[in-house]
Amino acid sequence: xxxxxxILLGFLVVCAISASLSKNLLNSxxxxxxxxxxxxxxWILLESPDLxxxxxxxxxxxxxxxxxxxxxxxxxxxxxxxxxxxETDE
Amino acid sequence: xxxxxxDDEYQKTLSFKxxxxxxxxxxxxxxxxxxxxxxxxxxxxxxxxxxxKERNLIYEQVYDLKNNREMKWFERIYRVLSVAFCIFLxxxxxxxxxxLPTFGDPKNPANNEVSKRYIExxxxxxxxxxxxxxxxxxxxxxxxxGESHVLFIATCTVLILLRTDKKYGKDTIExxxxxxxTHEPKNDVILQTVAKILVPPIFIFGIYxxxxxxxxxxxxxxxxxxxxxxxxLYVNAFGFAKTERFFTAKTYKIMSxxxxxxxxxxKSYSFYTGANHIESxxxxxxxxxxxxxxxxxxxxICVGVVVAGTMYTFYVMFRKGGY
Numbered sequence: 001x002x003x004x005x006x007i008l009l010g011f012l013v014v015c016a017i018s019a020s021l022s023k024n025l026l027n028s029x030x031x032x033x034x035x036x037x038x039x040x041x042x043w044i045l046l047e048s049p050d051l052x053x054x055x056x057x058x059x060x061x062x063x064x065x066x067x068x069x070x071x072x073x074x075x076x077x078x079x080x081x082x083x084x085x086x087e088t089d090e
Numbered sequence: 091x092x093x094x095x096x097d098d099e100y101q102k103t104l105s106f107k108x109x110x111x112x113x114x115x116x117x118x119x120x121x122x123x124x125x126x127x128x129x130x131x132x133x134x135x136x137x138x139x140x141x142x143k144e145r146n147l148i149y150e151q152v153y154d155l156k157n158n159r160e161m162k163w164f165e166r167i168y169r170v171l172s173v174a175f176c177i178f179l180x181x182x183x184x185x186x187x188x189x190l191p192t193f194g195d196p197k198n199p200a201n202n203e204v205s206k207r208y209i210e211x212x213x214x215x216x217x218x219x220x221x222x223x224x225x226x227x228x229x230x231x232x233x234x235x236g237e238s239h240v241l242f243i244a245t246c247t248v249l250i251l252l253r254t255d256k257k258y259g260k261d262t263i264e265x266x267x268x269x270x271x272t273h274e275p276k277n278d279v280i281l282q283t284v285a286k287i288l289v290p291p292i293f294i295f296g297i298y299x300x301x302x303x304x305x306x307x308x309x310x311x312x313x314x315x316x317x318x319x320x321x322x323l324y325v326n327a328f329g330f331a332k333t334e335r336f337f338t339a340k341t342y343k344i345m346s347x348x349x350x351x352x353x354x355x356x357k358s359y360s361f362y363t364g365a366n367h368i369e370s371x372x373x374x375x376x377x378x379x380x381x382x383x384x385x386x387x388x389x390x391i392c393v394g395v396v397v398a399g400t401m402y403t404f405y406v407m408f409r410k411g412g413y
Contacts, residue, residue, distance in 0.1 A: 049305075050308060053299060053307065053312040057315035057318075060320055061315070061319035062401050062404070064406070066408055069408040
């Protein structure tokens with residue numbers, strides 16, 4: 001169990017760093033979502049299932065969806081698609 | 091296809107009508123809904139040019155990046171200072187963490203008479219098996235009332251910031267931008283099938299978490315968030331036309347107002363009796379039963395309703411800027 005806990009904490013640190021270093025905004029949101037999921041498992045291991053439910057619903061669910069909608073509104077998702085398309089055309 | 095009836099007879103049966111209703115192609119009350127074909131929005135040249143021009147205008151005239159020496163110096167110093175500040179913050183926090191008491195030490199300052207009282211007499215005084223719920227909704231219910239109001243105020247702020255004006259016509263860019271469902275397939279079969287299977291269990295789990303808040307892990311906030319997430323999934327799959335049949339701005343107003351008012355009234359009653367040392371008439375019930383622990387169940391339901399409505403309203407505001 002201790003090893004499992006350590007692996008999860010390692011994942012947490014990796015997720016936190018890569019979310020801030022990722023160039024693509026969409027990727028960093030997905031990484032942030034996995035961060036929340038790992039965090040909710042850690043809450044269960046720390047014996048606070050109340051927080052685990054909240055973290056999974058708010059952190060991984062609602063916040064991520066709101067981020068996605070915001071990205072769509074500022075045309076961040078569409079722009080990356082266009083860039084990739086242009087590169088393949090050239 | 092092993093169908094015994096012919097097409098004409100099959101279309102008269104009840105199962106066909108049920109099927110139509112489930113698929114969303116025909117509604118018994120509203121007749122045919124959401125069969126409008128997808129229209130593709132292409133932003134015209136003027137809009138793109140205008141946006142580019144505005145961006146360039148800001149860079150050239152406001153900042154004047156090419157000739158502005160102060161701006162260059164500011165950028166350099168800003169970079170150095172930001173790194174220095176981050177390192178300073180990290181060192182400070184690590185230094186503070188090293189001074190914290192060790193995890194699980196019985197002599198920790200958090201282990202005082204307050205938590206002892208909660209653990210020893212919590213079940214007796216609140217009737218809640220889950221001590222955490224007993225704490226946040228009985229001993230410290232005033233804080234939770236404030237949290238609910240913070241959520242409500244946050245929704246009001248989002249409403250003020252993101253609500254779109256109705257003065258735009260249907261053909262303007264602003265209207266199309268706001269109604270961005272036109273960019274995507276309207277009836278996604280995979281999403282709809284998954285939503286059809288997943289949404290009812292999500293709702294039931296949310297209701298279970300709310301109602302069982304005083305018996306096990308859970309409570310109003312987490313259950314409300316789960317239900318809100320389920321509503322968002324439903325909207326994504328089936329579109330706003332379907333949710334607006336049961337959830338509009340008016341519903342949200344009535345829901346959150348009545349829940350907050352109910353919470354405030356229930357809590358002011360118990361504060362009044364508690365402050366004047368009057369015996370409360372609300373029975374605590376047997377611990378472990380679902381109708382027990384006094385007002386906690388009612389308060390949980392109120393918080394859950396507010397949170398579920400708030401989550402969904404956030405999503406709608408971000409998406410459309412109005413119901």
